[in-house]
Amino acid sequence: MRPALRFLNDELVKKVIDEAMGLLETLGVELQNPEAARLLAGRGVTATGGRVRLPRHLVEQALAGVPGEFRLCDSSGRETHHFAPGNVYFTPGSAALNILDSETGTMRRPKTADYVEYAKLVSHLENIAAQSTAMIPDDVPAEVQDSYRLFLSLLYCAKPVVTGCFTAASFPVMREMQVCVCGSAPALAEKPLTVFSCCPTAPLKWSFVTAQNVLDCARAMIPVEFISMPPAGFMAPVTLVGSLIQHTAETLSGIVISQLVRPGTPVLWGGSPAIFDVRRETTPMGAIETMMLDCAYAEIGRQFGIPTQAYIGLSDAKLLDAQAGLESGIGAVLAALAGINSVSGPGMLDFESCQSLEKLVLDNEICGMALRLVRGIEPKDDFPALPLFEELLRDKHLLIARHTRKWLKTEHYFPGPVIDRANRGRWQAEGSLTLGQRARREKERLAAQWQPPAFAEDVRRELGRLMAAEARRHGMDRLPDLPE
């Protein structure tokens, strides 16, 4: 039996959905994108005062077209994700402004070399199935920072990428890069390599850029994750149910926009809600109520039969300290138990604004434990028990019993050296290393094993040409030098 977590009963789910549908019908959403407005007008929905009111039948029609599952592939075309009920995948928290410097332990803006080190590291973190464009290198102009992240990710790591555009203008080159790696537009559509995050604005609003991203992705058959972010108690109701209603309405409106262009566009029912801490004026990702919101909205997404995503398993701590571990650990475990299909969080500190490579190494272990947890407890050649116990009494131990050898490596999860399980004497003999020191050592060990993604040299050159042209368009004649 897969262990599972539920917060909402069926009746409450239905009431939340009904209220959200009612909000869309009566208040509608503010839509700042003329193309989306035009497409909606074609369906008989006209904007009044900048708002479009979405009738229930239109929402239900859009929902009917959304795939109940879909897959992602890495840049070699190998399937890595099957977003379907019960399957959980982790991906680093994305778009951090800062990196926690390994040497100084302080936050600073990331550079190209940091991003490359990150992408190489993620290649080797076995419990983190996808990469994300996890931080924003500041040694390129702001206009190309989004496409440059994807460029580096594709060059240095084969895993699929959770990413997004900062502007509508970046989409074409970001799509072209993927087509270049996959070989053709149909090949990309068949084996999606990325998921684009598209964020409505609270409350009930779609900016020009994000709505355009949704439309562009739908056209290119690129999967989208909707990231509705109601801050409970500030620009959303303080109650968790109230914020769930807002989240549901915002996400449903995104689904309507995505399915306008191409019914059947794959989407993730995602989000990054948070409570608003009125004492500190922040939106803590490590708050237990934030995590409850994530798990609960995933139940609503599942009610619609749509794969789910959440920003959960992040920490608000500023260092790799106990708070970082506990918030990430609680979040990852809850997310796995809630069956959230794509969990965005590993590596992230300081709300959603600082990546730490050492934390990424630690979080990889947290993810490994969470993934083991949801495999649950199943009998494995345990009945009848008598022969094994006879063997135990005869041999005095089962360390090399056939039963042990068959099941040891799947029944027990073996974390890497960042998790200390040595006895005290051994730990002291190995240098009495702190968690941060062990994580750093493991980060360096993994990075040293890195191999480049296995695509042809001309693909690599073409990616470089696309990126260079995009940079030139924004006044940068020469891209930063790339590390080996």
Next chain:
Amino acid sequence: MTILDAIARALETGDDEAVGSQTRAALAAEVPAKEILDSGLIRGMDRVGGLFRDGEIFLPDVLLAARAMDAGLEVLRPLLEAQAVAPLGKVVIGTVQGDLHDIGKNLVGIMLRGAGFEVIDLGNDVAPERFVQAAQDSGAQVVGMSALLTTTMPAMRRVVEQLAAAELKGRVKTIIGGAPVTAGYAAEIGADAHGFDAAAAVALCRRLVGR
């Protein structure tokens, strides 16, 4: 790959049947038994020890290798005895008087045997005089004691004292271990070594017997 390489390799993978058959094949090819032992079996086991120390393989892998080592020794034993090739050393082990916790002690025994030691395991709750008697009777070079409880640790001191009284101290080395036991305590009671786990115990016993 020479046949000795093949033996070492089969031992590393814990393939006892292959170790046995390759050992017989080596003898048939007139490789001296001592050479098969040193350059085949012990070389393989040394490599296993290194991999275990580096965390590349786990305890069960070491035990499988030890079982494979046994399969090879089984073939060589009559010849080695005829040529008077001794085991690495003899070690008496047990948990001290009053202590029934023998998991650590059992692991030490398994690992020592795997490394080529002859082990005389006295079990648990072993009175000091039994340690001394067993050391005398077997001619062991090392006595290993284990304790999990702080309340039973003083029994370790009594064993060291009684070995001295029997004029065995110096000739018979003592090694102690267990969760509450420290190197400082070993120094305090005059024990020769303290091991914090089974792998450390093997390395220390080798040092104590000069191998």
